[in-house]
Amino acid sequence: MHFLPEKLDDYVVNHSQQEPQILKELSRETWQKVLNPRMLSGAYQGRLLSILSKLINPKHILEIGTYTGYSALCLAEGLQKEGTIITLDKNEELETLQNKYFEKSGYRNQIVQKVGNALEIIPTISEKFDLVFIDADKSNYSNYFHLIIDKMKPGGIILSDNVLWSGKVIKELDPKDNDTKELLAYNTLLNTDDRIETVLLPIRDGLTISRVKQ
Secondary structure, eight states: OOOOHHHHHHHHTTOOOOOOOOHHHHHHHHHHHSSSSGGSOOOHHHHHHHHHHHHHHEEEEEEEEOOSSSHHHHHHHHHHHOOOOEEEESSSGGGHHHHHHHHHOGGGGGGGEEESHHHHHHGGOOOEEEEEOOOSOOOGGGHHHHHHGEEEEEEEEEEOSSSSSGGGGGOOOTTTTTTHHHHHHHHHHHHHHEEEEEEESSSSEEEEEEOOOO
16 A cells, blocks of 8 residues: 555655565565465565664564564564564464575574464563564454563564555445454554554554553
8 A cells, every 4th residue: 555656655665775685585485476475564664674673673572473574584683683583473384485584594593483373372472572563463453462562671662564454444444344443443552552652654554653651
């Protein structure tokens, strides 16, 4: 979803840092071999994730929704030298492709993959996080938030993807559209929970930055 005229959007992308070669290769292979390749963060948003991670310089990152590993590698660019990123996904069939690029990236020893239901895995994690990226099934966004909020360090950042949901959040709601219904509730939650401060950015399909108050 683009909010700017195409030429202006192209200008923005062309005057932002370009993605590393390894991510170009991962993107190409994802589009060639994997269903729903539009789920990739993409070059522009990937550079945004990278620079946010570098600004935060996190020791511990949690990613909910690995897909083929593109966003995990972008976030890993900002990790502290001894830092780790735990990335969760329910699709075990993507592990081989993820590992191929994790091995090539130089971040292999800092990435911990967990396969299964994130709602069951998150309560078993003991780490406190500097940065969390939520980009999984939209129907559970609020559930993920409630599970991770007490695992955030003061000043920690929660990034939530697809919060504009192709503009459906401002259209008449289909009673059967549970994903949009949940995103509407989630966006309200982020904007009203007094433990965090939130800004929703109209970037691609919407990216929310929430900071845990100190």
